[in-house]
Amino acid sequence: MTVSANQLKTEITYSIYPISDGKPMAESDSARDYLIYGVEALNIYFQDRDDVYVSGNLFIYYKKGVPSAVIAPDVFVVFGVEKKKRLSYKVWQEAGKVPNFVLEITSAATQENDETEKPLKYAALGVQEYFQYDPTGDYLTPQLKGSRLVEGKYQVISPNDLPDGVLSIHSEQLSLDLRLIDGELRFYDPRTGKKLLSYQETEQARQQAEQARRDAIPRLLELGLSVEQIAAALSLGVEEVRHLVL
Incomplete structure (x- = not known):
């Protein structure tokens, strides 16, 4: 089988900069659940911004040619880069942009x-904000910290x-x-007072x-x-209301 130059280049790149360490995404249900919530809620919040990249548990390589110079934050946000899917994040390919959060x-x-x-690593890289959250409350005091x-x-x-x-x-x-409600971490928009939701939520x-609209009819x-x-009041189609009335 003939291997194209692009395929060979891709295979070499992945061997130098792996996209996975073979370990589970998170060691517990709670850790996984909050990781997913953080990524999804922030993705929805920034969905109309093409210059904001939200991800989590993704390898970030910050020194070209040094694959050991890598971090993998649970949740991170980068401003000023293209919103697109990545297998890993290489700082030198992103105009030197590192996570802001x-x-x-x-x-x-x-x-x-x-x-x-x-x-120490995040400070050296210039990550502007570093937050920690302990879902069980056993390892951090207070349970939610920000720097x-x-x-x-x-x-x-x-x-x-x-x-x-x-x-x-x-x-x-x-x-x-970032608010701690009965031990649960949630993001809130202070301008509206509304909680950020995951895709499922x-x-x-x-x-x-x-x-609720249907029940009001x-x-x-x-x-x-x-x-x-009724259709105008509930933002429903007239035919839809008629169907529900019948």
Whole structure:
């Protein structure tokens, strides 16, 4: 079988810069779930921005020709690069852009690395914000921590205690709040007060809203509204309302 020059180049590149270390994505259900939530929620939030790349558990190579110079943040966001699928992220191919925001899901296996080695690497690279979250609350105090790069060193971002007792830390890079609600990490848009949802949560919310509109039809009919008025009020098609009425 003849191997093309492009195929050979690709195989050599992958052998030098692997796209996987063969290890599981996360060591526990909770670590995996929050990794997925973070990537999905931020992808949805930035879906209209073509210059924002959101990913997680992806190899980031930061020195050309040095494959050992690699990190793999659980969740990260890069501004000023093309939104596209990547097998790995090579800084020298991305105009030198490094993540602006990194979130690590801390566990027993990652605690020491998350607390010591990774902050040094991220600071040296110029990652502007470094957040850590411990789903079980066993390894970090407090359970959610955030740091911002100031003159080459990370300084702790002071958390806010909301009136309802919720711990909230603001990310200047994302213009979002990271909040700890009954031990659960969630992203919030402080401008709207709305929680960022995952793909599954978004679909569930859509279905619930659709059902709520349908459930409102009988009550609106009892109030004397016409089918046309109900359709306009509920943002439904006239024929759809007629079908539901029948």
